[in-house]
Amino acid sequence: MLETDMLRLLDVVARTGSFTAAALELSYTQSAVSRRVATLEAEAGGPLFDRLPRGVRLTPAGHALHRHACDVLKRLAMAEEELAAIQRGTGGRLRVGAFATANAALVPGALRDFRAAFPGVDVSLVEGLSGELMEGVGDGMIDIAVVSDYFSGVPLGEEAEVTPLLEDELLIALPADHPLAGADVVDLRDLRDESWIAGAQPDGATTLGEACARAGFTPRVEVRIGEWTGKLGYVAAGLGITMVPAMAAPAVRADLALRPLGDFAPRRTVYAALPRPAPASARALLGFLRRGLPHPAGSPLPEPADSPDVAAGRFA
Template sequence: MLDVRRLRLLRDLARLGTIAAVAQAHTYSPSAVSQQLAALQREAGVPLLERTGRGVTLTPAGTALVRHAETVLAALEAATATLAAARSGLHGTVRIGAFPTAVRTLLPAALVALGREHPALDLMVTELDPVHMPDALRERRLDVALLHDYDLAPVTPDPTVESEPLLDETVFLALPADHPVDGDPIATVEHRAWIAGTPGTLCHTVALRTCQAAGYQPRVRHHADDFTAVLALVAAGQGVALVPQLGAVHAPPGVRLVPLPSRRRTRLAYRRGSGGHPAVSACVTAVRTATAAYLASAAGPGA
């Protein structure tokens, strides 16, 4: 019988590429990971790994086993969800991950509703950039995540994660109110300074790609990840920026918001197989209800 914990290590080796990275993800030592993978290889009875220089790669049998491991792990999540549904009442810890604008606008009402309807749930929120959320779900640091991508920077679906659409937002070009816009808005700000997210974040990538699609490389003067700060910098004449609908609801005076064809798409995500877990389902329902209520009451652009 193959050990599930060892299958998870093999799956993560296929994803991360090195034993050292797997050890770091699981807070093990590299030697402990190597020992567990060697034990899995003995259980399998065929070579799963082969040495390549100072590292290891998966054999064809190892790659095939990883595909089965994904199915096994998803089935275990589904089994856990079934057992949880058989118990009366919801209790335990639910870890929710979200990007900053969702934490500020959508989650508060959802948390209030969950606390009122399921007081035995221990709700924990972590603010996280969407690029890190699939790893956090896979490593069980999160149970539910609000993640997003942009049409200019689509994210490849992760086979270990299931998701469902939540929100499709307009993206605005935020610029000083006195800046003229004639024709393509992005082309008109080619010579202005830009305010973009921290390098490595999805928002930073989208700003670069938006300008590159217009034929130029932006001159990024400031980096800021909070859209309230971004809009304050725009109002102070420090540059222009891309701001999605949730971040643009309360734009300060002196800022002009020009809608662009680009869209930001938010999804609710959870580990594959865990969607039937009552706590996950309750979180999804609460976030959906809070999102609908927020958009209905918002007075900003695109409401």
């Protein structure tokens, strides 16, 4: 088996054309170079250099081995550079996960700044529910995920490192001609007779149901749509009203009115989840996520050591 050091020695001797010059460059003695070349020739099955009155030159076999040695050494150098870039966070790949509304503004803005700072990193993005994204982090398939505790929290494992990013408030989306579209704050109790556009899940507790229960009524849901962008289309058509996370406000269509719900507004916490240990590039993106401007109805959170809820294994 030809060792890497032997291939490097072959390259230096071939390039300098001298055992003496090679010894100086490699900080060896000339006799050490001669012995190593003899060992290499024994492994190669024949002479690799013609010994001349002054220096050496490659034999045909030496030329063939030297060509392959250069290819191997070049690929090893590329591998070392790539590994070093990954360790620095300036190269390699970064697999990012995010739930749908995080992809409206928060994640795109952070990725824009990240790519400008680290153009050598190959970024891929997957969208999914927070629970699915947390599984991806735990399985090593996602390097950083933006998740939320909306509605029932997300189970945590010891392999996940979780950082709170911001508190997100849900707003009410109304048709532009709705009587309450111009109100500074909408009282949820004033919407008890409205038709609601809700999520696709008909069973179990929901954020809408919980918020309306606190306001003293049960919402009349007439349309169920899975994606929040689809809900907005039905609102614009005058078929009902819906709740929209404030972090998605920049992407809401212009023919709708978004208004805060005051004390009855549901709120959620948005987190960044990283595996343990996390790639340097994931930590760099976390920095850009935290430096992003908070949305109007939310506020950034300080980075804690470990909150009681995180330690207990669930988001608050």
